[in-house]
Amino acid sequence: MIDLAALTSLRAVDTHGSVVAAADALGFTPSAVSQQVKRLEKQTGVPLLERVGRGVILTDHGRHLVDAGGRLLADLEQVEATLHQRAGAVAGHLRVTAFSTAMRGLVAPVVRGLRDEHPDLTVALTEREPWDTVDLVASGQSDLGVIHRWGDVPITVPDHLTSTVVAHDVADVIVHRDHPLAGRARVAPRDLVDEGWIATPDGTICRQWLTRMYAGTGRLPRIAHTSMEFDSHLALVRAELGIALVPRLGRQPLGDELVAVPAHDPEPTRDVIAVHRRSMSESPAVRAVLNGLAGSATTA
Numbered sequence: 001m002i003d004l005a006a007l008t009s010l011r012a013v014d015t016h017g018s019v020v021a022a023a024d025a026l027g028f029t030p031s032a033v034s035q036q037v038k039r040l041e042k043q044t045g046v047p048l049l050e051r052v053g054r055g056v057i058l059t060d061h062g063r064h065l066v067d068a069g070g071r072l073l074a075d076l077e078q079v080e081a082t083l084h085q086r087a088g089a090v091a092g093h094l095r096v097t098a099f100s101t102a103m104r105g106l107v108a109p110v111v112r113g114l115r116d117e118h119p120d121l122t123v124a125l126t127e128r129e130p131w132d133t134v135d136l137v138a139s140g141q142s143d144l145g146v147i148h149r150w151g152d153v154p155i156t157v158p159d160h161l162t163s164t165v166v167a168h169d170v171a172d173v174i175v176h177r178d179h180p181l182a183g184r185a186r187v188a189p190r191d192l193v194d195e196g197w198i199a200t201p202d203g204t205i206c207r208q209w210l211t212r213m214y215a216g217t218g219r220l221p222r223i224a225h226t227s228m229e230f231d232s233h234l235a236l237v238r239a240e241l242g243i244a245l246v247p248r249l250g251r252q253p254l255g256d257e258l259v260a261v262p263a264h265d266p267e268p269t270r271d272v273i274a275v276h277r278r279s280m281s282e283s284p285a286v287r288a289v290l291n292g293l294a295g296s297a298t299t300a
Contacts, residue, residue, distance in 0.1 A: 002043055004076070006036035007069045008140065010048060010058075013037065014066050015139040018055045025141055040065075073140060074160070074279040081283035090284045091120035097133045098125070098146035101230060102272060105250030106167065107146060110292035121285055130155055130205060137161060137275050144280075144289055150209035150270045160278055166293040167272035169249040172260035174233070176240045182259040189217050189265065196224030196242040198233045210245055213268060234258060 012022035013033065023030040041048050048062035058066060084091060098107045103125065111123050128136065130147035137145040138158045148169070149155050157163050173192070175181050181191065193214070199221065200206040214221050224242040227233055231252055233244035238257050245268060246260075254260060274293055280286050
């Protein structure tokens with residue numbers, strides 16, 4: 001009989017390209033993942049991994065097992081979800097992954113409420129960037145992910161995942177109270193072409209949106225400083241080192257030194273989207289989280 005836990009480890013090795021990376025994603029030690037894969041090889045009687053440089057890849061046998069076994073794991077997941085649905089039980093263990101501002105402004109209060117309302121449900125939270133979140137949910141390493149999509153900046157969601165928009169979030173231009181733009185009712189990109197921006201790193205979704213926001217100006221935003229966290233953006237604006245585009249969701253209080261100026265043409269708006277595998281669509285736990293996220297966003 002094939003060990004399903006070991007099959008999950010093999011799939012994680014395939015997704016992440018190495019035993020060490022798979023172990024980090026699964027929360028195991030590399031030794032534990034290696035032992036599970038070796039046990040699977042012993043059970044099946046065929047080699048499943050081969051070393052290439054410093055990493056590993058699946059053999060043809062391993063690829064067949066992961067592809068076919070993935071369908072088996074999805075079927076079992078659907079059976080479990082249906083059982084819970086038939087019993088009306090919001091129970092079990094749910095792994096939820098979200099981006100940082102959603103974790104602060106949306107997920108944390110929802111999970112607190114679910115914990116009080118459904119004592120038989122446990123939720124494990126992980127904070128990741130949207131692309132990583134999609135990969136984790138798609139590969140079965142997380143059950144529900146919360147991601148964001150800015151305008152037409154693409155983020156690919158595989159067909160076996162279901163997407164639900166749970167909130168819409170607007171970003172404002174944050175300036176110091178002494179900045180000339182602080183008294184404006186709103187600003188457009190053409191008003192900002194000479195400003196120095198505090199921005200997220202190149203390649204992030206937020207940075208891509210900032211670049212596209214400038215499309216009608218014939219210019220690119222001038223990046224003065226780079227920081228991953230929006231809390232750091234606020235600190236740098238407070239120090240008068242530039243301006244920043246910061247979403248309202250999960251945003252810390254601005255205090256007396258900072259001013260949020262609405263932007264338009266275009267208005268910087270992002271969809272907050274929950275994704276989960278279709279095999280978990282009947283899960284009362286997944287449904288409870290989705291309802292909680294949508295309800296919290298409505299009342300925020």
